[in-house]
Amino acid sequence: QVTLRESGPALVKPTQTLTLTCTFSGFSLSTTGMCVSWIRQPPGKALEWLALIDWDDDKYYSTSLKTRLSISKDTSKTRVVLTMTNMDPVDTATYYCARSQYTSITIFGAIIPGYFGIDVWGQGTTVTVSS
Amino acid sequence: DIQLTQSPSFLSASVGDRVTITCRASQGISRYLAWYQQKPGKAPKLLIYAASTLQSGVPSRFSGSGSGTEFTLTINSLQPEDFATYYCQQLNTYPPFTFGPGTKVDIK
Numbered sequence: 001q002v003t004l005r006e007s008g009p010a011l012v013k014p015t016q017t018l019t020l021t022c023t024f025s026g027f028s029l030s031t032t033g034m035c036v037s038w039i040r041q042p043p044g045k046a047l048e049w050l051a052l053i054d055w056d057d058d059k060y061y062s063t064s065l066k067t068r069l070s071i072s073k074d075t076s077k078t079r080v081v082l083t084m085t086n087m088d089p090v091d092t093a094t095y096y097c098a099r100s101q102y103t104s105i106t107i108f109g110a111i112i113p114g115y116f117g118i119d120v121w122g123q124g125t126t127v128t129v130s131s
Numbered sequence: 132d133i134q135l136t137q138s139p140s141f142l143s144a145s146v147g148d149r150v151t152i153t154c155r156a157s158q159g160i161s162r163y164l165a166w167y168q169q170k171p172g173k174a175p176k177l178l179i180y181a182a183s184t185l186q187s188g189v190p191s192r193f194s195g196s197g198s199g200t201e202f203t204l205t206i207n208s209l210q211p212e213d214f215a216t217y218y219c220q221q222l223n224t225y226p227p228f229t230f231g232p233g234t235k236v237d238i239k
Binding site: 037039046047048049052060061062063066096098105107112114115116117118119121122123124 | 162163165167169174175177179184186218220222223225226227229231232233
């Protein structure tokens with residue numbers, strides 16, 4: 001069974017750096033195709049994709065936030081860490097980590113490679129930015 | 132970046148209704164589109180990937196179609212547990228893996 005769980009501070013002050021940890025089980029980030037993403041959702045607003053790290057240690061970031069974000073996996077490969085610098089009250093949100101896979105599927109007889117969705121999500125952790 | 136729009140933003144429907152939500156991409160994304168359902172206080176749940184493939188365990192009343200820039204999510208015979216917010220996500224051109232703004236389906 002694949003599970004992911006987010007952990008980190010519930011409250012951070014403006015200008016501080018946020019560090020969130022995603023601890024997962026049921027899959028290995030060493031396995032070809034496995035990836036972990038971070039997504040956030042401000043209260044009452046839409047989902048916003050933040051970052052992804054893949055099995056090969058390739059990293060992808062939100063265009064608008066890339067200067068503030070860093071994603072990494074630890075040597076045990078059972079945890080992924082997201083850091084976000086210079087936190088602001090507008091960064092108040094629920095932060096989710098989630099698994100996706102780079103794989104291939106067959107559509108109308110053709111084999112198509114790529115990402116096809118985020119199939120397992122953590123429960124989310126709420127972060128409030130306030131002084 | 133590819134932008135996604137969804138219409139409507141909000142819809143009110145009754146149990147048993149057929150509901151259609153549209154997601155439009157600012158550029159062609161082939162069939163690299165996923166749909167999610169999110170209930171209040173819960174994480175999103177993957178419903179459909181590759182525009183029309185039902186995720187394992189998702190009821191067959193959910194269906195998806197489209198390719199290129201226009202996609203639809205249809206719920207046949209809306210059930211009480213289907214009242215939620217639905218998001219599309221493009222996975223063709225990244226980063227970022229953009230989400231749409233969401234469509235809230237409420238009880239009439």
